[in-house]
Amino acid sequence: MRYGIVADIHGNLEALDAVLAACEERDVSAYLSTGDIVGYGANPSECIDRIQGLSTLVTAGNHDWAAANKLSLDYFNPYAREAIYWTQERLSRDQVQYLRDLNLMEMVDDVTLVHGTLYDPENFDYLLTAYDAHLSLQLQETRLCLVGHSHVPITFQLDGSVSYSFDTEIDISSLEKVIVNPGSVGQPRDENPKAAYGIYDSETRVVTIHRVDYDIEKATSKILRAGLPEVLAERLWLGK
Numbered sequence: 001m002r003y004g005i006v007a008d009i010h011g012n013l014e015a016l017d018a019v020l021a022a023c024e025e026r027d028v029s030a031y032l033s034t035g036d037i038v039g040y041g042a043n044p045s046e047c048i049d050r051i052q053g054l055s056t057l058v059t060a061g062n063h064d065w066a067a068a069n070k071l072s073l074d075y076f077n078p079y080a081r082e083a084i085y086w087t088q089e090r091l092s093r094d095q096v097q098y099l100r101d102l103n104l105m106e107m108v109d110d111v112t113l114v115h116g117t118l119y120d121p122e123n124f125d126y127l128l129t130a131y132d133a134h135l136s137l138q139l140q141e142t143r144l145c146l147v148g149h150s151h152v153p154i155t156f157q158l159d160g161s162v163s164y165s166f167d168t169e170i171d172i173s174s175l176e177k178v179i180v181n182p183g184s185v186g187q188p189r190d191e192n193p194k195a196a197y198g199i200y201d202s203e204t205r206v207v208t209i210h211r212v213d214y215d216i217e218k219a220t221s222k223i224l225r226a227g228l229p230e231v232l233a234e235r236l237w238l239g240k
């Protein structure tokens, strides 16, 4: 089975459609998502529709639960908070319920999905350091764990000790345990504005990370027209 990995979509329909088209070309037959379908971008409702229309296993991101009033906005910066209020007005009752019902963790085919970390999934901590990875790996029951949240593609691997890499092809077959962040579809933050996604082939046991161009002009003009904070448009051009 070839899975497309789509994390941190953030209501960016142009980026999501470009990624889905690229995944189709690569014979993806199901999708895995570590959450944050909504928040920041101008098409939260349409992005939920796309994800629901595909065979996708999704875990909750902090923006998903915040949009569904399931998470306090206290720790959100003012731009994120404004975008959540804006998003809440654009979701149907069914879509809010869909976001509310997303679980913090899912498992399928020797893969665990979580937005933040396995040791504190409900607090949505960032998994950034080898130490964070070490703590999370101790609780990881599958060989592969997919995370999101930081919007930066990175791999942590346990092979005796924990190390990290920015490799775009990760053969997990010989490794003890691996954590992969595929990067963000809708708001990349590694100074590369192209949409990021991953592919996991459960037969060859290889994860690959890919980037694809999308219509940033269209996505940003929608953000500006919607009256969302300008900085949310600017950062898409910068990839940060």
Ligand code: ZN
Pocket (backbone or CB within 6 Å): 008, 010, 036, 061, 063, 149, 150, 151
């Ligand atoms: Zn996010």
